[in-house]
Amino acid sequence: MLFAKKNDTDFLLLLIKASENTLNAAQMFRNAMMSDQPPASFSPQLKDIEHKGDQITHQIFKGLNKVFITPIDREDILELASKVDDVLDGIEATIARFDYLNITFSDNYMKEFSGVLVASCQHMLDAFKLLAKKKYMQMTEHTVQINSLENEADRLMREGIREIFLNPKDPYHDFKIKELYERLEQTTDACEDVANILESVVLRYS
Numbered sequence: 001m002l003f004a005k006k007n008d009t010d011f012l013l014l015l016i017k018a019s020e021n022t023l024n025a026a027q028m029f030r031n032a033m034m035s036d037q038p039p040a041s042f043s044p045q046l047k048d049i050e051h052k053g054d055q056i057t058h059q060i061f062k063g064l065n066k067v068f069i070t071p072i073d074r075e076d077i078l079e080l081a082s083k084v085d086d087v088l089d090g091i092e093a094t095i096a097r098f099d100y101l102n103i104t105f106s107d108n109y110m111k112e113f114s115g116v117l118v119a120s121c122q123h124m125l126d127a128f129k130l131l132a133k134k135k136y137m138q139m140t141e142h143t144v145q146i147n148s149l150e151n152e153a154d155r156l157m158r159e160g161i162r163e164i165f166l167n168p169k170d171p172y173h174d175f176k177i178k179e180l181y182e183r184l185e186q187t188t189d190a191c192e193d194v195a196n197i198l199e200s201v202v203l204r205y206s
Contacts, residue, residue, distance in 0.1 A: 011060065011063060011064075012071055012128070012132040013132065014059055014060050014063070014081075015060070015080055015128050015132075016125065016128045016132060017056055018053060018056045018057065018081060018084045018085070018088075019124050019125040019128045021049060021052055021053050021088065022084055022087050022091075022124070022125075023121040025049045025053070025092065025121075026114070026117040026118045026121040027118055028045055028049060029091050029094065029095060029114050030114040030115065030117070030118050032046075032095060032098075032106070032114075033106040033110050033111045033113075034106075034114070038098070038104045038105075039095060039104075039105075039106055040098040040099035040103075040104075042095055043095050043098070043099050046091065046092050046095045049092070050088055050091075050092040053085055054085070056081075057081050057082070057085045060081040061078070061081065072131075072205065073204075076197060076200070076201055080194060083197060086190040086193070087120075087121065087190040087191055090186060090187030090190055091187060093183060093187075094180065094183050094184055097180055097183060098180075101180075103176055103177070107160075109156050109159070109160040109163075109181060112156055113153065113181075113188075116152055116153050116156070117184075117188065117191070119145075120146050120150070123142040123143075123145045123149070124146065124191060124194055126142050127142040127143060127146075127195075127198050130142070131201070136206035139198055140199065142198075143195040143198050146192055146194070146195035147195055149188065150189065150191060150192040153184065153185050154185065156185070157181045157182065157184070157185040160177075160181040164177060
């Protein structure tokens with residue numbers, strides 16, 4: 001029984017660790033958007049954070065193959081780890097686009113998106129900390145906020161794309177900016193996926 005408890009604690013701590021790492025990536029992305037330096041210059045740091053996230057996810061998957069007793073359903077742990085990793089991958093994939101699309105600036109929509117990502121990742125981390133303490137009902141205030149932030153991201157994408165078509169520039173340039181807005185919105189969708197899984201956990205365990 002002690003063996004099971006040790007592994008139970010490890011899974012929840014690893015999910016917290018993964019969320020902390022993802023928040024770190026969001027904050028780094030925020031710094032990139034607010035900096036006077038080209039956003040792509042932050043790509044190496046974000047790649048390192050993404051690599052660390054892959055290692056944490058691998059630890060979780062490896063652990064699930066070794067134990068029979070888990071603190072919540074193993075399918076929930078698997079999905080949560082995968083979706084947190086999707087958020088991290090989305091942040092890294094966005095900064096990579098600044099590099100290979102040769103975009104050397106950030107605009108107000110990108111800056112606002114970065115704020116949404118930081119807030120969403122902070123709420124994810126707070127929810128996972130409450131999950132580790134089995135404070136299920138308190139988790140809902142964070143999942144509701146993540147859903148609200150995803151709606152804000154939808155608005156930013158729509159307004160950003162509307163701005164592109166209202167004030168068109170070079171078509172190739174416009175395509176690249178639209179690509180960035182859409183990738184950022186997809187990343188906030190991944191945050192909402194995490195929130196939806198957490199809400200299902202709350203329903204079953206509270």
